[in-house]
Amino acid sequence: MKSVFTLVGALAFGLGVTGAAQAQDPVKIALIHGMSGSALEAFSKQSQTGFELGIEYATGGTNEINGHPVEIIHKDTQFKPDMARAALEEAYGDDEVLLAVGATSSGVTLSMLPIAEEYEKILIVEPAVADGLTGEDSNRYVFKTSRNSSMDMQAQALALAPDENLYVATLAEDYAFGRDGITAFKSALDGTGATVVTEEYIPQGTTDFTASAERMFNALKDHEGRKVIMIYVAGGGDPMGKIQAMQPERYGIEISTGGHILPVLPTYKRVPGMEGAIYYYYEAPQNEVNDWLVDTHMERFETPPDFFTAGGMSAALAVVKALETAEEWDTETLIETMEGMSWETPKGTMTFRPEDHQALQSMYHFKIRVDEDVDWAIPELVREIKPEEMEIPIGREN
Structure with a gap:
């Protein structure tokens, strides 16, 4: 299916034409993602495909909301903060979109938050993850359908079953995603008795993990108990495979990491039996939306x-639910409608927490199973981790 979607004109709203606009007027939505310049392009393409599928599903194939055709405007951030800010300004201003969805990199997305506040228009964050996107630097116009670092790490901690016999070294990329993730992981371990013995931060795009791995081996090897290297890296470079090739098991060290996209999962075949937590794997959720x-x-x-793909669809379903529910399509009415709003997604029910607009959602504890007839390692479901099991810190009070 080909979609051409866009968002609603600020001029029309300024004239008092809101939900009662003429039926032929489109509702314009901007999708602002990095489509060039980074290995994370795959994330953006999945998100956009999922968003278009979500609009189709939520509108029963009409691609109309309350009689208004949905028009999507695509913009490329090139994974540059200045380009992202300019793209969002253009979308809100020249393109007169009703709301925007994006972006992919947490660092790039962070730079977009003030633009939403300046134009007083909604920005739905998807798929960027960092906790800070709903934190002190955020604002009341920002809603977040993607999971956050605390969800990743709360779920990861639960999957590790931490106690006083657990010693962990962490490896993460040195930017908002990685830093927020490790902060959240340490917070998740508070009170369990587990110990984080060292933290390694690497530049984005790193492909040689030898020095970091040796430092982590040395920090862990003399401890008595369970010793784990926890990897939290969004990009490529195959840190898990390369560190596993250095034989951490000779020191009694195991590796744990969260789930990943399908093109990366073949590398997980090196670690059968590894347990961790994942945001989504297509076989895990059991519901009608995911089936479709x-x-x-x-x-x-x-x-x-x-x-x-599931994340992009979840964002689209949130947009349609909000626009179908709101009495008018001005920003203030949409904010009031979306705060506390629950809706169905491929992951089950999500709810925008009123305090900081983070979407609360399930995560999935997995154990890696290798099937020679499947190209990738299978993150087989151990159990669904419900939102109420995770103590997700509240970010900015809206």
């Missing part, structure tokens, strides 16, 4: 939906 997504994606693309 899996069947439709297989039919059209001959592959299962991935991490960020």
Whole structure:
């Protein structure tokens, strides 16, 4: 399916034409993602595909909301903060979109938050993850459908079953995603008795992990108890495979990491039996929305939906639910409608927490299973981790 979607004109709203606008007027939505310049392009493409599928599903194939055709405007941040700010300004101003969705990199997305506040228009964050996106630097116009670092790390900690016999070294990229993630991981371990013995931070794009691995081995090897290297890296470079190739087991050290997109999961075949937590794997959720997504994606693309396909769909479903529910489409009414709003997604029910607009959602504890007939390692479901099991810190009070 080809979609051409856009967001609603600020001029029309300034004249008092809101939800009662003429039926032929489009509702314009901007999708602002990095489509060039980074290995994270795959995340953006999945998110945009998922968003379009979500609009289709939520509107019963009409691609109309309350009689208004949905028009999507695509903009490329090139993974540069200045480009992202300019793209969002153009979307809100020249393109007169009603709201925007993006972006992919947490650091880039952080730079966009003040623009939403300046234009007093909604920005739905998807798929960027960092806690700070709903934290002190955020504002009341920002809603976040993607999970956050605390969810990743609360779930990861639960999957590790931490106690006083657990010693952990962490490896993360040195930017908002990685720093926030490790902060959240340490917070999740508070009170369990587990110890983080060292933290390693690497530049984005790192491909040689030898020095970091040796430092982590040395920090862990003399401890009595369970010793784990926890990897929290969003990009490529295959840190898990390369560190595993250095034989951490000779020191009694195991590796743990969260789940990843399907193109990365073949590398997990090196660690059968590894346990961790994942945001989404197409076989984990059992609900009608996910059934439709899996069947439709297989039919059209001959592959299962991935991490960020589900995320993009969740964002689209939130948009449609809000616009169908709100009495008017001005920003203030939409904010009032979305605060505390629950809606169904491929992951089940999500709810925008009123305090900071973070979408609370389930995560999935997995154990890696290797099947020679499947190209990737299978993050087989151990159990669903419900939102109420995770103590997700509240970010900015709106």
